[in-house]
Amino acid sequence: MSRIIIHNEKVQNVSEVIKICPFGAIEAVDNVLSINAACKMCRLCTKRFPEIFEYQESIVPQIDKSQWQGIAVVAELTEKNELHPVTLELLGKARELAAKVNQKVLAFIAGFHVESSAEELFRYGADEIVIYDDEALKYFRAEPFTAALEDFINFRQPSVVLVGGTVIGRQFAPRAAARFRTGLTADCTVLDIKENSDLEQIRPAFGGNIMAHINTPNHRPQFATVRYKIFPFPEKADSPAGIKIRRTLAPGKLASAITVEGIEPLPEEQGIEEAQVIVAAGKGIKRQEDLQMIRDLAEALHGKVAGTRCLVEAGWLNHKQQIGLSGRTVAPKLIICCGISGSVQFAAGMKGADKIIAINTDPNASIFKIAHIGIVGDIYEVIPALLEQIRKGSVR
Ligand SMILES: Cc1cc2nc3c(=O)[nH]c(=O)nc-3n(C[C@H](O)[C@H](O)[C@H](O)COP(=O)(O)OP(=O)(O)OC[C@H]3O[C@@H](n4cnc5c(N)ncnc54)[C@H](O)[C@@H]3O)c2cc1C
Ligand code: SF4
CATH class of the missing domain: 3.40.50.1220 (TPP-binding domain)
Known part of the structure; x- marks a missing residue:
């Protein structure tokens, strides 16, 4: 992050200096100036009093984007071990994005006895599926699922990770994004991709009054969640095929502080x-x-x-x-x-x-x-x- 450094020893008239900030971000305690959270980095102070205020540009981390390849979709399973339809909608979008940057569509799936659902991912456009099949993953629990996703990202280095904006996805995606110290844009309504693989994440902001365009130019992977029914349901592929990779996690990674005693299904209700x-x-x-x-x-x-x-x-x-x-x-x-x-x-x-x-x-x-x-x-x-x-x- 950029910052303003203050050379307090050069300040002669504290009140005159404080007045320069239109946002009231310069404060003085015992004649020592500091800058508070109201600072908008307008840099007016550095122009008016260059001897006192020094703008220091932060060093932007440089990443080799070519090392991050593939548009990944995190598959979500229902309690019946079937794919949640948002996963298929995301696969459709992933296909479109992958074609633009000539990359593969990857799918991550974690659960127990997930073979047939994994096959279904090929039918909707996945080129490569990475499967974590373990009894410890039978029910969604944040810690082992995050560990599995972390392993997948380290293993496959995808450029983009798309997650359903569901109750499960919302618990899961931010945890994984934090582990990679990268950005996550929640509830995107439009997604596009630039030639350099930067994801254009578009979503309503300020109560829906503007459409914000959010980029993650200096970090990978780029995480985005999308709610169900935002993207259209894709066509099935004519000749589904692809690579299937099975991975396992060390028992320590599968541990969780949560014990699921059982699942009580809610009455079938069409929303x-x-x-x-x-x-x-x-x-x-x-x-x-x-x-x-x-x-x-x-x-x-x-x-x-x-x-x-x-x-x-x-x-x-x-x-x-x-x-x-x-x-x-x-x-x-x-x-x-x-x-x-x-x-x-x-x-x-x-x-x-x-x-x-x-x-x-x-x-x-x-x-x-x-x-x-x-x-x-x-x-x-x-x-x-x-x-x-x-x-x-x-x-x-
Ligand atoms: C951050 C944020 C999030 C929000 N999220 C949502 C959201 O998810 N969903 C949502 O709905 N709102 C949301 N809102 C609120 C939203 O801004 C509007 O206030 C709300 O949608 C208005 O609802 P309305 O159309 O029922 O009421 P009004 O805007 O009051 O409209 C009523 C309409 O009824 C018409 N009318 C009146 N009588 C009759 C009649 N007898 N016959 C025919 N027409 C009649 C009027 O001409 C008027 O156009 C959100 C607001 C914010 C700030
Ligand atoms: S950069 Fe702008 S907002 Fe920040 S302290 Fe200086 S004048 Fe105020």
């Missing part, structure tokens, strides 16, 4: 992420009981009910039904947005829908900018009319 049709409600709904018309419409279309954060905060919907930046990402065939303004934070979670229909009284509502069909009207009139048509069989 909004899986739904083909969604009827989403926003603040245009005036009373909680009015959500019944949203439920009726969803039922008539064999879909699911979801909504904006406002309705979740009001306690009218549960958090699993929230679409958006701080909620779920959905990509249904059809979404009907009822009384939703279309904030960037909401839209970030549903722009991948095939068909967006919006009903809103305000013709200037932002939702109409992304809707394929816009109905300027009152949901209290439009939805009952729509339901009537569906029930009559006029709309299918």
Whole structure:
């Protein structure tokens, strides 16, 4: 990191020097100056008082990027030992990135009896799979899984490591990234790669008001997590084949402070992420009981009910039904947005829908900018009319 060095012995007028900083970052205690965390490195002080303030550039670590090859995907398994669909979405993206820089797609898989899932990785584009199959890896526990990923990275030196932005991925990826003292960008929504293999990691920032472009130019590997349903599901490869490598870890590396007694499966529940049709409600709904018309419409279309954060905060919907930046990402065939303004934070979670229909009284509502069909009207009139048509069989 760069820093400003202060030559306190050259300071003649403390108050005059303090005033130069527009951010109030220069402090004086007993006439000794120091710089606090408010410093923005604007370097105004070094220009105005070069004899007092000296800018010291940090030495940027140099790495040989050619030593880091391959776009790796961390495979995640469900409790049924099947691949989580986010793994396949990531493989599709890895294929695209690898083609741009002429590198291989690598896959890391850890678990117990994972052979058939490992084979599946070839079908979705992996060129090389590194397998850690051990009873100690039967259930996800952060310490042995991180040790396995660390071993994989040391062994294969991938340039990029893509991890699902899931409950497991979020525990796992930062630990591994910290071990390599490298960067990790969470919840990327767009990924691209430069010719020099620098990953262009793009994600919403400042509450979704800007899209931040994040690079890791001086460290490898480059870690990124991506949530489920951000990238499309890839096509299966015509002739899947590749290299399979099995590795083992020393018993000490497989140790964990966590003992899993067993797994109690949650009742099968289809989340909004899986739904083909969604009827989403926003603040245009005036009373909680009015959500019944949203439920009726969803039922008539064999879909699911979801909504904006406002309705979740009001306690009218549960958090699993929230679409958006701080909620779920959905990509249904059809979404009907009822009384939703279309904030960037909401839209970030549903722009991948095939068909967006919006009903809103305000013709200037932002939702109409992304809707394929816009109905300027009152949901209290439009939805009952729509339901009537569906029930009559006029709309299918
Ligand atoms: C960091 C951050 C993260 C966030 N994450 C999320 C998130 O994940 N998901 C999310 O949804 N929000 C999120 N938000 C909140 C977001 O900014 C908006 O406040 C929210 O999405 C607005 O919800 P809404 O569209 O229901 O309400 P409003 O913006 O109040 O819109 C209501 C709309 O209903 C229309 N309307 C009113 N009455 C009727 C009627 N009778 N018929 C038809 N139309 C009608 C109005 O014209 C208006 O356009 C986040 C905010 C921040 C700062
Ligand atoms: S670099 Fe800029 S922000 Fe930092 S102390 Fe100097 S004037 Fe203040």
